[in-house]
Amino acid sequence: MSEFTQWITTHGVPLSTFIYLLYVPIIATIINFSRYILGFKTYGVYAPLTLAFALYYTGIRFGLLLTVGVILATLLSYRVLRKIRMHYVSRITINYILIVLFVIFLIAFNEISPISITTDRHDPNAIHPLAIVVIAALSDYFIKKFVRKSLLTAAFSMAETMAVSIIGWLFLRYEPLGTFLIQYPWSILLLVPFNLWLGQYSGLRLNEYIRFRHIVRS
Amino acid sequence: MFRRFDFRKYKEILGINRRNQVYIRPHNHAKAKRIADNKILTKRLLNKHNISTPELYKVVRTKKQLMYMDWASLPKSFVIKPNRGSTGSGILVIYGRAKDKLEWIRSTGARLNQYDLEVHMLNILEGRYSMGNRSDMVLIEERVKNHPVIKPYAYKGIPDVRVVVYNQVPVMAYIRIPTRRSAGKANLNAGGLAVGIDISSGLTTNAIRTVPLSFMEYDYEIVETTADFAQNLPLRGIQIPFFNKILRIALQAQQISGLGFMAVDIAIDRDRGPLVFEINARPGPAIQIANMAGLRSRLERVEGLKVRDIDHGIRIAKNLFGGEVEDEIASISGKTIVRLTERAVVYHVGRTKNSKKYEVIRVSFNPSYRTSRIDQGLASRIGFRNAIKHFKSFDIPDRFDSLSDAQQFIDTQGEEIVAHEQIERLARVQVGDKYMISPVLPVPIKLPDGKKTIDMIVSSQSVLKYPAVIGRNEMKSYLLDTGRTF
Numbered sequence: 001m002s003e004f005t006q007w008i009t010t011h012g013v014p015l016s017t018f019i020y021l022l023y024v025p026i027i028a029t030i031i032n033f034s035r036y037i038l039g040f041k042t043y044g045v046y047a048p049l050t051l052a053f054a055l056y057y058t059g060i061r062f063g064l065l066l067t068v069g070v071i072l073a074t075l076l077s078y079r080v081l082r083k084i085r086m087h088y089v090s091r092i093t094i095n096y097i098l099i100v101l102f103v104i105f106l107i108a109f110n111e112i113s114p115i116s117i118t119t120d121r122h123d124p125n126a127i128h129p130l131a132i133v134v135i136a137a138l139s140d141y142f143i144k145k146f147v148r149k150s151l152l153t154a155a156f157s158m159a160e161t162m163a164v165s166i167i168g169w170l171f172l173r174y175e176p177l178g179t180f181l182i183q184y185p186w187s188i189l190l191l192v193p194f195n196l197w198l199g200q201y202s203g204l205r206l207n208e209y210i211r212f213r214h215i216v217r218s
Numbered sequence: 219m220f221r222r223f224d225f226r227k228y229k230e231i232l233g234i235n236r237r238n239q240v241y242i243r244p245h246n247h248a249k250a251k252r253i254a255d256n257k258i259l260t261k262r263l264l265n266k267h268n269i270s271t272p273e274l275y276k277v278v279r280t281k282k283q284l285m286y287m288d289w290a291s292l293p294k295s296f297v298i299k300p301n302r303g304s305t306g307s308g309i310l311v312i313y314g315r316a317k318d319k320l321e322w323i324r325s326t327g328a329r330l331n332q333y334d335l336e337v338h339m340l341n342i343l344e345g346r347y348s349m350g351n352r353s354d355m356v357l358i359e360e361r362v363k364n365h366p367v368i369k370p371y372a373y374k375g376i377p378d379v380r381v382v383v384y385n386q387v388p389v390m391a392y393i394r395i396p397t398r399r400s401a402g403k404a405n406l407n408a409g410g411l412a413v414g415i416d417i418s419s420g421l422t423t424n425a426i427r428t429v430p431l432s433f434m435e436y437d438y439e440i441v442e443t444t445a446d447f448a449q450n451l452p453l454r455g456i457q458i459p460f461f462n463k464i465l466r467i468a469l470q471a472q473q474i475s476g477l478g479f480m481a482v483d484i485a486i487d488r489d490r491g492p493l494v495f496e497i498n499a500r501p502g503p504a505i506q507i508a509n510m511a512g513l514r515s516r517l518e519r520v521e522g523l524k525v526r527d528i529d530h531g532i533r534i535a536k537n538l539f540g541g542e543v544e545d546e547i548a549s550i551s552g553k554t555i556v557r558l559t560e561r562a563v564v565y566h567v568g569r570t571k572n573s574k575k576y577e578v579i580r581v582s583f584n585p586s587y588r589t590s591r592i593d594q595g596l597a598s599r600i601g602f603r604n605a606i607k608h609f610k611s612f613d614i615p616d617r618f619d620s621l622s623d624a625q626q627f628i629d630t631q632g633e634e635i636v637a638h639e640q641i642e643r644l645a646r647v648q649v650g651d652k653y654m655i656s657p658v659l660p661v662p663i664k665l666p667d668g669k670k671t672i673d674m675i676v677s678s679q680s681v682l683k684y685p686a687v688i689g690r691n692e693m694k695s696y697l698l699d700t701g702r703t704f
Binding site for chain 1: 225227228230231234235239240305307337344426435437438440503506510511512
C-alpha cells in the first residue's frame, strides 16, 4: 500500500470507496474507447458506467437476467400505456411502478425456480440494493430512444451499452488491477494522455469499416 | 473473400470522427448551426434571399394557440412538422379533407379527426420529436406535389435531393425516395431508398436501402428497381429535373447559411420547381454508399480551392467528381471513355544508358486520321533514330502526284526500306492534293486503358499540333467524350 493510499484511508476515505472511485475513470476510458474506436453507441457515459458497477455487485448472470427482464417489462408496459394519453413523465412514472413490481417478482421467482440463477455471492441479501435500482433505471434510457428513434435503435443502443458494461465489469473483477491501483493510485493520471489521443482521433471507427464495405468492394 | 476488397479505398471514406473533428467543428459555427436546426429561421433567411421553400401556412407555438386553432381554415392538403425535428420524425402528411366533416386523410389513407391532429401537435410541442428533447413549435406548411419525372418512383411521399456542399463546391449528391416500408418518409433509416447522383450529368447511379432485420444497425444492400408498384422501374439513369438549378440553389444556400460543411435538402415541386426543405449542418455519411464513393477524398480535393462564384463552383464539381455515369457506360460497353486529348506515356525502345525510360506527352484522339501519327522528333528521341535515318538514306521523292504512283514506288523499292527491323511498313500519306511516303513504327505507348504497341506513321508536329495523334484504327476500344476538356 502506497503512502498516499495509507494517508487517504486514515483520513475518512474507506479503502473500498477509494478503489471504486479510481475505477470510475478507467471505465469511462473504456466507454470512450468503445465509442470512438469501436463505434459502440451507448446510452451516454452514465448508464454503462453505473451498469458496470451494478453488474459487479449482482454478478454477471443475475445482473444480465435483471437487465433483460427490465427491458422486456418496459416493452410490455409501454405497449399497455401507449393507448392512454398522458404526459411523458407521468408515463415514465407508471412505467416504473410496473417495472419495480416485475423486478421484485423476478427476484423471488429466480429464488424458488429449479433453474435459479445464483449470484456470484450466493446470497441475495449481499447485493447492494442500489445495484438493482440502477438496472431498473435503464428503462428510462430505453424508453427515450424507443420513443424518439425506433425500437431497433433502442435495442441496438441497449445491446451496445450492455457490451461495454460487461467489459467494464471484467476490469472491475480483475483483482490484480485493484491491487495495482492501491499501490500506484497516481497511475490513473496516465489515462489523461490516452484520452487526449482518443479525443483527437479522426480515423474510421471499427463499425464503419463494416458499414462502408460496399464502397471498398471492387 | 478479401481478394475482392481494395482496402486502400478506406482512406477515401469520411467517418463520423473525421466529419466532426475536421469538418463540422472548425467550419460550422454555433450561430449558423442554430439557424440550420430551426426550420422557421431557415425558411425566413432563405426567402429573404429569394430562395423558394414550401409555403408556411401556420406556426403553433403554445398549447393555448392549439386550443384556439381555426381548423376549418386549414387548406385541403398540408404537412405538419416539428420545427426542430431530425431524421424526418414527427412529420405528418395530409392529402385531403373529408367532405362536410372535420376529418383529414393521411398519405396512408387513414382518416384523422381533430383530436388525432391535436395529440400529434401536442407531442411535437412537448419536444418528443425534437433534437435535445426541449419544447418545440409546430409548422403547418404546403404539401409539395411530386414532379412527374419523380412521381413514378415515390411511394406516398416526397423524395428529396440532398447536395453536400463544402468550400462553395457541391461535392456529392443523392436522392432519397420514400417506400412502403418507410411509410412515406424519405429517410434511409426509416426504410427509404437512397440513390446516388452523378454530379456532372444529374443522372442517378446506385440505389441502396437498409437491410430489413439485420444484426447490424447500419447494413445496406444494393437494389436495382423500385419495389412497391405494379410496374417497378429501374432506379439507375433517372435524369433529375432542374439538376443544375438544384446545385445552384445548394451553393446559394451555403453562402447564406454561413455553414462551411453542410447539406441542402431540396424537393422538386410539380408547379414551383426546386424547393428547399431544410439545410443540414451535420450531413450523415450514408450518402457515400449510395454514390459508391468516399467523401473524404472529395473534400480534400476541394480544400483550399479559390472558388470565384457559383458557376465556378459547379464547374469545378463537374470536372472533378463527374464520371460515375461514364464509368458505368465504360463497364457496360467494355470501352474506355477518353477526352479529346489525354495524357499518355511513350516508352523508349532499344534503351541505351543515357536515355530516359519513358516520356510523358499529350496525345490527341482524332478520328479524321486513319492510322495514328507520331512526331518525327519524338520518334527519334524514343529510340527510332536509326530507323528514321535508314528511311532517309533512300532517295525517295518528296511528293507523288497520285496514290498509284506512291504505291508503285513502294512496290518497287519498299522491300529494301522495310528491311530495317523497326520499320513495320510504308504508308502513303495525303498532303494537300499530293501524296508522300512515310515509315510506320511500332510505338509502345500507355493510354488510359493500358499499355500497348500502336503502329504510328512518322509525321511532323507542325502538321499534327500534338506530339502524337491516335487515329480511328485504334479508336474502336474508346468512346470519345467531347464535352470534358480538362
